[in-house]
Amino acid sequence: MELNIQNVCKSFRDKEVLRDVSLTAYSGSALGLLGRNGAGKTTTIRIIMGVFYPDSGDVLVDGKPLDRKKIRIGYMPEERGLYPKKIISEQLIYLAMLRGMTKPDAKTACDKWLERMGMSEYKNKKLETLSKGNQQKIQLAATLMCDPQIIILDEPFSGLDPVNAMLLKDVIREMISSGATVLFSSHQMNYIEEFCNNIAILNSGSVVLDGKINDIKRSYPRDRIEITSQQCAGISEFVLSRMSDMILSADIDTEQDDTVLIRLKNADFKGRLMTELSSGGFDIDCFKVCEPSLNDIFVEYTEAGI
Amino acid sequence: MKNMIKVLKFEYLTCIKNKAFIITTSIFMALILLMTFLPGIISSMNSKDNNSIDELPVIAVSDKAYKGDAVVKKVLEKFYPRKEIKLVDEDVDTIKSKVDSFEYRFAVILDTPVTYTYVTKNNSLMNSDTSTLNLALTDLFRTVSFEQYGIPSDKAEQILNTSLSFQTITTGVDQTKNYWSTYILIMLLYMAIIMYGQMVSQSVVSEKNTRAMEMLITCAKPSHLMFGKVIGSGLAGLTQLVLITATTLASISTIGSQSIPKEILEFINFPLSTVLYALLFFILGYFIYSFLLGALSSLASRSEDLNTLTAPVMMLFVIAFFIVIMAVNSDSVNSTLMVVCSYIPFTAPIAMFARVSLADVSVIEISLSVVVQLISVYLLGMLAAAIYRIGVLMYGNPPKPSEIIKLLKARL
Numbered sequence: 070m071e072l073n074i075q076n077v078c079k080s081f082r083d084k085e086v087l088r089d090v091s092l093t094a095y096s097g098s099a100l101g102l103l104g105r106n107g108a109g110k111t112t113t114i115r116i117i118m119g120v121f122y123p124d125s126g127d128v129l130v131d132g133k134p135l136d137r138k139k140i141r142i143g144y145m146p147e148e149r150g151l152y153p154k155k156i157i158s159e160q161l162i163y164l165a166m167l168r169g170m171t172k173p174d175a176k177t178a179c180d181k182w183l184e185r186m187g188m189s190e191y192k193n194k195k196l197e198t199l200s201k202g203n204q205q206k207i208q209l210a211a212t213l214m215c216d217p218q219i220i221i222l223d224e225p226f227s228g229l230d231p232v233n234a235m236l237l238k239d240v241i242r243e244m245i246s247s248g249a250t251v252l253f254s255s256h257q258m259n260y261i262e263e264f265c266n267n268i269a270i271l272n273s274g275s276v277v278l279d280g281k282i283n284d285i286k287r288s289y290p291r292d293r294i295e296i297t298s299q300q301c302a303g304i305s306e307f308v309l310s311r312m313s314d315m316i317l318s319a320d321i322d323t324e325q326d327d328t329v330l331i332r333l334k335n336a337d338f339k340g341r342l343m344t345e346l347s348s349g350g351f352d353i354d355c356f357k358v359c360e361p362s363l364n365d366i367f368v369e370y371t372e373a374g375i
Numbered sequence: 376m377k378n379m380i381k382v383l384k385f386e387y388l389t390c391i392k393n394k395a396f397i398i399t400t401s402i403f404m405a406l407i408l409l410m411t412f413l414p415g416i417i418s419s420m421n422s423k424d425n426n427s428i429d430e431l432p433v434i435a436v437s438d439k440a441y442k443g444d445a446v447v448k449k450v451l452e453k454f455y456p457r458k459e460i461k462l463v464d465e466d467v468d469t470i471k472s473k474v475d476s477f478e479y480r481f482a483v484i485l486d487t488p489v490t491y492t493y494v495t496k497n498n499s500l501m502n503s504d505t506s507t508l509n510l511a512l513t514d515l516f517r518t519v520s521f522e523q524y525g526i527p528s529d530k531a532e533q534i535l536n537t538s539l540s541f542q543t544i545t546t547g548v549d550q551t552k553n554y555w556s557t558y559i560l561i562m563l564l565y566m567a568i569i570m571y572g573q574m575v576s577q578s579v580v581s582e583k584n585t586r587a588m589e590m591l592i593t594c595a596k597p598s599h600l601m602f603g604k605v606i607g608s609g610l611a612g613l614t615q616l617v618l619i620t621a622t623t624l625a626s627i628s629t630i631g632s633q634s635i636p637k638e639i640l641e642f643i644n645f646p647l648s649t650v651l652y653a654l655l656f657f658i659l660g661y662f663i664y665s666f667l668l669g670a671l672s673s674l675a676s677r678s679e680d681l682n683t684l685t686a687p688v689m690m691l692f693v694i695a696f697f698i699v700i701m702a703v704n705s706d707s708v709n710s711t712l713m714v715v716c717s718y719i720p721f722t723a724p725i726a727m728f729a730r731v732s733l734a735d736v737s738v739i740e741i742s743l744s745v746v747v748q749l750i751s752v753y754l755l756g757m758l759a760a761a762i763y764r765i766g767v768l769m770y771g772n773p774p775k776p777s778e779i780i781k782l783l784k785a786r787l
Contacts, residue, residue, distance in 0.1 A: 082781070118593040120768065142593070150589035152582075155389070163385050167378055167594035211590065 070096040070131060072117075072219060072250050077126030079112055086112050088274045090126070094267070096218070099241075099251035101265035101282075103258075105371050108271040110254050111147065114221050117252070118144055141168065143217030147224045147254075149208050153197035158183070160196070161211050168215045175214070182210035185240065201228045209237065213244065220244055221252045226260055238263070258363040268363070272371045286360045292336040293359035300351050301329045307349050308342065315341065330359070378595040382603025383610070390574065390611030400615050404622045411626040435463045435470060435482035441519060446528060447485075450518060454511040470494055483508060488516045556645045557732040558703060560653045564725055565696045568660045569689070571612035575605055575665040576672035579763075580681055583673065588767045597767065598760035605665045605756075612661065620650075649732045659748040660724030663755060664692060670759035673766030674773045684773055695722035699729045708733045717744050720751035758783075 072094040079087040087109045094100040104110045115121045117128055119137050128135045152160050158179050165175035183189045186206040191199060196207060205228055212220065222241070226234055241264060245251055255261055261268060262282065269279035278285065298304055305319045308331060315338040322328040333339065339358070346353060361369075390396055434455060441447050451460045458480060463470070470482045474494045481504060484492040491512060493505055514535065521531035582588045591600055671684045695716065702713045708730050716726035717740075727744045730736050765782050774782070 082778075115768070120592050144590070144593045146586070146589035146593075148586040148589050150586035150591070152587050153585050163381070164590060164594055166381050167591070 070218065070248075070250055072135070072252075073127075073129040073132070074113065074117065075127045075129060077113070077116060077123040077128070079109075079116065079121065079124050086274050087116075087123070090271070090274070090276055092269050092276065092279065094219075094250045094252055096250045097245060097248050098267065099245055099253050099265045101261035101268040102252055102254040102271065103256075103261065103268055103367055103371075104254075104271035108371070109274040110271055111223065113271070114144070114223060114252070114254065117219075117221065118142060138169070140219060141215050141217045142219045142221065143212040143215060144221045145208055145212040145223060145225055147227075149204060151196055151204070151208060151211060154195055156193055157188075157196055157199075157207055158192045161207070161214060164211050165214045170215055178214045178216070179210075182214050183207075186210050187236070202230055202233050205229055206233065206237075209240070213240070217249065219250045219252070221254075223254045224256070225253075226255065226257055258367060262363050270367060270370050277370045278366070282363065285366060289361050289366075290336050291339070291358045291360075292333040294331040294333065294339065294342065295355070295357050295359045296329045296331065296346075296353060297325075297327055297355035298329070298351060298353045299327060301327055304346065304349075304351055304353075305329050307351070308345065311345055311349075312338075312342065327354075376599075379599040379603045379606075382595060382600055383607040386578070386604045386607030387610050389578075390608055391614065396611065396615070400618055403615075403619050407619065407623050408626050411630050415630065429480070431477060431480040432459050433461050433479050434458045435461050435465075435473065435479040437463050437465060437470060437482065437484045440485040440488045441515075444519065446518060446522075447515060449528075450515040451511055454507055454514075467492075467494075483512075485512070488512075488519065553646065553649060553732050554703075556649055557729060560645070560649065560732070561696075561699060561703065561725055561729055564653060564657055564660065564728060565692070567612065567616060567657055568664050568724070569692065571608060571661055572664040572668045573685075574612070575608050576668040576681060576685060577678070578604060578608065579669050579672040579767075580675050580678050583675070583767055584677060592767060597764040598757075601666075601669060601760045601763045602756060605662065605669055605759075609658070609661050609665065613658075616657070646732075652728055652731050655745070656724040656728040659745065659752065662752040663720055663724065663748065664688065666752070666755040666759035670762040670766070673763040674769065674779070676770045676773070680773050691721050695725060698722065699725045702726075703729055703733065709736075718747050720748055720755075723748050 072092075074090060074092040077087055077090045078085070090109070090113060092100065092102075092113070102110050102113065112121065116123050117135070119135075130136075130140060158176075161179045161182075162172065162175040165178055166172060170178065180189070180192075183192055186209065188203065188206055188210065191203065191207075196204060199207065205225075209225065212222070220241075225237060225241070229237060238260075241251065241253075245264070251264070253261065253265055265282065267279070267281055268285070270277050296304060301321050305321055308316060308319050315334050317332040317334055319329055319331045322330055331342070333342065343356065346356075434451070436447065436451065438444075438447050448460050448462060452458075461479075463482075465473070467484065470479070470484065471494055473479050474482050474496055477496070479494075481496070482494040484494065486492065489512075491508070493508065495502070495504065517535055518528050518531050521534075522528055526534075582591065595603075667688050668685055671688065672681060675681050675684050698712065698716055699722070702708050702710060707713070713726055713730060716722040717730055719726075723744050727736075727741065731741060761783055762779060765779070
């Protein structure tokens with residue numbers, strides 16, 4: 070299955086919130102939706118959910134307009150929304166039934182997911198009596214109960230302790246491997262890097278970057294080399310004297326004193342550097358190209374905006 | 376449609392299971408039971424003293440006015456058939472002490488034919504002794520006077536006791552019978568519409584405030600959420616009204632019929648047709664106002680904003696209420712103002728109800744008013760769903776009316 074958002078535009082009053090946004094998400098993989106606050110992520114998600122209508126553009130599934138009655142969508146809003154004063158199982162069953170499940174099915178699914186989240190003992194408790202992290206797990210159960218084909222998670226990890234985060238990761242991986250299309254919005258880049266093959270960065274309502282994370286990273290000039298060795302002081306001196314015409318800088322990392330960061334004038338000089346270093350007879354533990362982190366990419370593309 | 380029924384069911388059960396709802400209903404039912412029991416309870420509490428005194432057999436009469444005329448005893452016996460009338464010749468202090476020691480039920484000292492002293496152990500508001508005595512002693516005075524003019528006592532009695540019998544034929548509506556019941560029902564109508572309307576409004580704001588709306592809006596259509604909520608809460612309100620009415624009817628027809636004085640029972644005699652009209656206009660009024668209140672509440676982000684937003688609607692309803700109450704009080708329910716009001720959807724539910732129960736209104740007029748209200752319910756429902764759709768995801772300061780209109784236009 071392929072979820073396509075095509076040339077979507079949306080304005081509220083006089084403010085243009087989305088400008089010609091196009092995204093594609095594939096089943097069995099996760100798309101990371103990145104953007105600063107107010108970039109238009111939630112609006113995009115609400116358009117997919119059918120809460121807002123786009124001014125122009127379409128939401129397509131395998132080329133046909135998304136039929137929300139046939140395709141089950143699970144949505145976990147960033148602003149967690151459930152009834153604090155109601156019994157947990159009651160509201161989970163209610164929400165599942167609103168999404169078209171029969172009551173017995175909803176009951177089974179409720180039990181199954183509470184069990185999966187390790188929350189069975191809270192079944193008949195009111196939501197407000199739970200801690201924030203546990204409420205979050207209930208929210209996730211509510212999202213996944215209807216066995217969704219498209220899963221939209223907005224900041225799913227906020228407020229979770231490492232153990233619960235692990236549980237959540239396992240659940241999400243399971244859903245991805247079972248063929249669900251996952252749309253993942255978060256500011257925690259490490260989670261995005263962990264789950265998502267593809268990302269799309271929104272800035273001021275437009276997609277400024279999208280594609281496979283690896284491709285994006287490779288598209289950056291590979292002119293920064295990181296060398297780990299016990300002899301870094303010697304290496305730094307050696308390369309500066311022997312290759313000064315090819316090197317911009319060769320500094321010892323301020324945080325790790327066994328690492329030298331070398332910036333080449335051109336990525337093609339990498340081979341030359343390796344030959345020189347081996348001829349110098351240095352004991353090298355690691356030689357690698359420094360890729361930009363997702364964080365760096367995100368900041369680069371969104372800093373100027375808004 | 377299926378989803379609307381699910382929402383309706385959920386909202387209904389939520390209302391019914393709500394602690395505040397259960398407590399209010401129970402308090403109302405308890406109050407009604409208490410009110411029907413109360414007269415009985417009060418009299419039984421007093422019974423220790425008063426009842427035993429009431430049952431004392433002797434009424435003492437110290438007759439200084441008629442000089443021991445036998446007619447005194449005869450007339451008083453007529454008014455107190457189950458008591459022994461004892462003519463005594465004791466001084467005031469002896470009489471007082473005998474009354475105090477329960478020897479006499481009470482005592483009367485006749486100073487002149489038209490002045491007397493009433494001596495009793497306890498006096499209460501409910502005491503009707505003096506009024507009976509007034510009747511008896513007036514009768515006595517007249518009988519004696521007639522005799523003095525040569526008319527024998529039995530003739531005199533016949534003349535004095537002449538009573539007229541009459542019948543009333545009402546061709547329109549008998550206001551004497553309906554007045555109080557209508558008054559009470561207008562109050563109830565007003566209270567119920569406001570109370571259940573506010574219930575809807577609270578529920579909308581709390582869903583928004585807790586962000587439950589974020590989930591709900593992705594599971595069901597806003598119009599289904601809105602209609603489900605309004606109808607569900609309305610049914611819950613109806614359940615409460617039915618429970619309270621049933622308690623009232625049951626308690627009045629069983630215990631109440633004995634313990635409540637007849638005059639009061641006649642006061643609150645609700646004709647069935649009036650009650651049915653009240654029900655019809657409650658349902659129409661409830662929908663008109665709760666759609667409005669629900670829509671406006673969806674624009675509020677916090678319950679603090681609620682009052683400002685709903686104030687205009689509340690004001691409208693209060694004005695409607697005052698117009699109707701004033702018309703009822705001044706006996707002008709068929710004035711031009713009231714006729715106009717009974718076709719304006721916001722005033723019609725109570726205005727038409729007042730007219731139907733207190734005046735002669737043709738079936739055509741009633742149907743026309745009901746049709747106007749039904750159409751308004753439909754249109755307001757649509758409008759409310761549209762506003763709701765915009766409102767529920769809007770946070771921050773509530774928008775100005777002009778902005779709402781702009782947004783609505785943009786949708787259409």
